[in-house]
Amino acid sequence: MAYKIDASECTVCGGCEAECPNSAIRMKGDAYAINPDKCTECGGKFDEPQCVAVCPTDSISKA
Ligand code: SF4
Ligand code: SF4
Numbered sequence: 001m002a003y004k005i006d007a008s009e010c011t012v013c014g015g016c017e018a019e020c021p022n023s024a025i026r027m028k029g030d031a032y033a034i035n036p037d038k039c040t041e042c043g044g045k046f047d048e049p050q051c052v053a054v055c056p057t058d059s060i061s062k063a
Contacts, residue, residue: 002039002063003049007031009059016051016060025051036063 002024005016010031017025017032024038034051042049052060 001041002036003034003041003051003060004036004063005032005034005051006059006061007033009057011057011059013056015054015056019050019054021045021050034060034063 005025007030012027012031014032017027020034020039021042022038022040024035025032026035027033049060
């Protein structure tokens with residue numbers, strides 16, 4: 001499973017990209033996107049998804 005970013009809500013602040021332990025978040029077009037092949041939902045590393053925790057616009061949710 002993986003998380004996904006709602007591009008219509010993302011303000012491209014870059015906060016999530018810096019926090020992802022798997023480098024799963026990259027710019028794609030005009031917004032950030034999560035690579036589902038790299039996203040582990042932060043399992044084994046953090047108790048909560050770090051991207052969700054830092055996103056100021058609640059743009060990230062379960063895919
Ligand atoms: S849930 Fe964790 S591993 Fe997945 S994109 Fe967010 S920060 Fe990266
Ligand atoms: S933290 Fe939220 S608003 Fe900022 S780049 Fe990531 S998805 Fe977009």
